[in-house]
Amino acid sequence: MADTPRSFDPTELGAYFALIEVSSLLRHTVEQQLREAGDLSYVQFQLLARLGNSPDGSYRMTDLADGVVYSRSGLTYQAQSLEQRGLVTRAPSPDDERSTTVAITEQGRDVLAKVFPGHIAVLDELLFEPLERADVEALFDVLGRLRDHMRAAPPRSAAPRRRKTS
Amino acid sequence: MADTPRSFDPTELGAYFALIEVSSLLRHTVEQQLREAGDLSYVQFQLLARLGNSPDGSYRMTDLADGVVYSRSGLTYQAQSLEQRGLVTRAPSPDDERSTTVAITEQGRDVLAKVFPGHIAVLDELLFEPLERADVEALFDVLGRLRDHMRAAPPRSAAPRRRKTS
DNA sequence: GTTTGTTGCTTCGGATTCGAAGCATCTGTG
DNA sequence: CACAGATGCTTCGAATCCGAAGCAACAAAC
Numbered sequence: 001m002a003d004t005p006r007s008f009d010p011t012e013l014g015a016y017f018a019l020i021e022v023s024s025l026l027r028h029t030v031e032q033q034l035r036e037a038g039d040l041s042y043v044q045f046q047l048l049a050r051l052g053n054s055p056d057g058s059y060r061m062t063d064l065a066d067g068v069v070y071s072r073s074g075l076t077y078q079a080q081s082l083e084q085r086g087l088v089t090r091a092p093s094p095d096d097e098r099s100t101t102v103a104i105t106e107q108g109r110d111v112l113a114k115v116f117p118g119h120i121a122v123l124d125e126l127l128f129e130p131l132e133r134a135d136v137e138a139l140f141d142v143l144g145r146l147r148d149h150m151r152a153a154p155p156r157s158a159a160p161r162r163r164k165t166s
Numbered sequence: 167m168a169d170t171p172r173s174f175d176p177t178e179l180g181a182y183f184a185l186i187e188v189s190s191l192l193r194h195t196v197e198q199q200l201r202e203a204g205d206l207s208y209v210q211f212q213l214l215a216r217l218g219n220s221p222d223g224s225y226r227m228t229d230l231a232d233g234v235v236y237s238r239s240g241l242t243y244q245a246q247s248l249e250q251r252g253l254v255t256r257a258p259s260p261d262d263e264r265s266t267t268v269a270i271t272e273q274g275r276d277v278l279a280k281v282f283p284g285h286i287a288v289l290d291e292l293l294f295e296p297l298e299r300a301d302v303e304a305l306f307d308v309l310g311r312l313r314d315h316m317r318a319a320p321p322r323s324a325a326p327r328r329r330k331t332s
Numbered sequence: 333g334t335t336t337g338t339t340g341c342t343t344c345g346g347a348t349t350c351g352a353a354g355c356a357t358c359t360g361t362g
Numbered sequence: 363c364a365c366a367g368a369t370g371c372t373t374c375g376a377a378t379c380c381g382a383a384g385c386a387a388c389a390a391a392c
Contacts, residue, residue, distance in 0.1 A: 018309035023189035143184035
């Protein structure tokens with residue numbers, strides 16, 4: 001099956017494990033802070049943050065899902081939840097009746113603003129405090145390249161719905 | 167509330183976002199591979215891998231949970247699942263009747279072996295292929311330090327159950 | 333203008349997850 | 363030894379999550 005008997009050296013393994021561990025721990029702490037400060041899950045926060053950064057404060061569902069690496073059905077669930085709380089609105093797109101446009105509301109921006117300082121504090125304390133400037137730059141560089149690579153890579157034996165095969 | 171009005175520069179933000187994104191994307195792909203190759207979730211794989219690396223192939227529940235950054239109740243659920251499939255055994259610890267010792271079985275090791283090549287292939291392709299040796303070393307160094315820092319840090323306003331306060 | 337295929341989202345069912353509460357076992361103190 | 367507290371794990375209920383299936387709107391081919 002797999003023709004890759006190559007094994008990893010301790011540095012590679014360590015880098016991999018550390019990546020998983022760090023992101024898990026960070027996510028955990030952030031999740032807690034967001035829950036307490038504004039009753040938001042991490043996903044919900046990410047969605048609001050993305051919408052808040054958008055020029056017109058809105059996105060299509062699919063783009064949001066891809067952005068935060070999330071399933072479509074999961075996004076539907078969270079979007080409904082956010083809509084009920086009045087933090088976003090949903091409406092069919094003008095140019096394409098199929099797609100739903102999600103937009104952040106004033107209330108959504110308020111929650112975002114309320115939660116942000118604590119969020120920054122957590123990041124500062126957990127992520128940046130122990131690092132030198134050069135470390136942050138290294139992460140930015142290496143992880144940025146990784147992200148681009150992963151985004152570009154096809155979903156691994158998943159996309160073959162193209163071409164008419166025969 | 168939060169006395170940290172400091173904001174982040176683009177490099178810091180980029181590093182943070184890239185970290186989250188990379189770990190999400192990686193996790194996603196790995197999860198898929200594990201599911202197909204051995205019908206394992208990522209957590210289950212992590213548990214088996216940890217047990218497989220242990221000198222005596224066993225751990226206490228709590229240590230496992232802490233190791234993979236997981237809730238205790240969640241671990242109970244997965245441990246039961248793995249036990250039913252015969253991949254691990256569970257038994258009360260000899261020296262402490264309260265604690266449960268989880269041990270990997272031969273069958274567990276088989277599944278691990280069956281799944282491993284594909285796992286390595288995914289990592290190689292997604293994580294290591296686009297990186298120079300120096301990049302891997304940088305990740306190892308910086309993320310390793312981060313992990314230590316996060317592990318050491320108290321769970322953020324959560325631990326105050328120590329000392330008799332008054 | 334149909335027919336066929338694609339795309340965007342939702343619904344559905346089931347699996348996974350967590351925190352709180354519950355139960356046992358240990359560990360100190362007197 | 364009896365007791366309060368700590369510790370280790372499980373059970374419970376509710377929230378969250380995903381993939382598969384379904385539905386509606388588009389697009390392409392004829």
